[in-house]
Amino acid sequence: MSTLPGQNVQVLRVGHKGDGETAEGMFVPFTLAGEEVAISTGEDGSYAVEVVKPSPDRVKPACRHFGTCGACQLQHMAPRAYLDWKREQVIIALAQRGLDGIQVEPTIAIAPGTRRRAVLSARRIRERVVIGFQERGGHFINDMQECPVLHPLLMALVPKLQLALEPELPERGQAELALTLTDSGVDAAFGIPGAKLDREQRARLAILADRLRFARLTVNEELVHQSAPPMMAWGRGQVALPPASFLQATREAEVVMQGHVTADVGKARKVADLFSGCGAFTLPLAEAHAVSAFDSEEGAIAALSQALRGMQGIKPATAERRDLFRRPLLKHELDAFDAVVIDPPRAGARAQAEQLAKSKVARIAAVSCNPATFSRDARILVDGGYRLRVVRPIDQFLWSAHVELTALFERD
């Protein structure tokens, strides 16, 4: 490894994917704006980065795995600078669509140790099972000893799963472990390629699930154990989550979003909840508004309908399966609502935004996990006569480059 002359570079900014960006257009991971870094290249094409002049915003990362584990990218940035960077990403995405001068609030921080769902990888290497997130840029699994992002109840499962999965994985055998912390316990979904799931293995896995007090375990989408339906309470409603259903990554961010959505629909009598999932917004809203929920997932809509049927004294509420990319609610359907909640997946909701732009809906409470598609759709709404009143970044995806946000649009 040698440092080539002239290889010191200046980092101008941290780009939207979380890597430092130089004037030469190089992306240098784990660097910060204003830093000078020396890049040494090895004969095998590998390279190492040494920070020659660190930024005053550089801090000691919270986790020993930072730099190796592929899950976190921004632990080396001081908290204030980090939250400002997330806000800046929203402002940049809006400006790229010509939406300048929008009120973008300071990023709302979400505490470490609150991530309630994670997909971990497991691989048996000789006598041990290694469990963790994928390493950065590689095919290896980070042998996770700690994770300041995960909820402690999920982190506590890791060493137990390492032992319990030993008999289930052959040498170099792999598994994917999706863990979700629900109100009634952990909902685990394992993917074990090639597992035959004969009676013996199913029985062993059921015992494992029982010992680890899982509410439910599915393996390769087959139900292996259920001590209690995995439940979530939203408002006065209780939903039994179907396997693999969407759930916001942290309860803390979800509560913030519920607060914003409730405030943003205001006194609307009739509300449409588009991309409702299992009803994290529908159920609290149904206490004060007539709500029509729409989502493409059959399981989510069935679970939400059942939860609505079990609620006493709410306003009229329905849940309907509908693909809103292919069949968005049309202008004449939208005009029946006073407010719309919209929380699409990362791809955004272009077709739905185009219909909303033609509608008379007075208020739109938007939620998004992707500032780029949010801004694209916001442009459509603004061109249709909506005013984008406020955008509020939320740090739901701690120490990653992802930004969650809520926003309010109003018809002038």
Ligand SMILES: C[S@@+](CC[C@H](N)C(=O)[O-])C[C@H]1O[C@@H](n2cnc3c(N)ncnc32)[C@H](O)[C@@H]1O
């Ligand atoms: C970001 S989640 C929001 C879910 C819910 N609002 C919540 O907070 O739990 C996006 C939702 O969009 C749904 N979805 C994805 N593609 C869709 C489509 N083409 N039409 C309707 N819903 C879709 C997913 O099933 C998922 O429930």
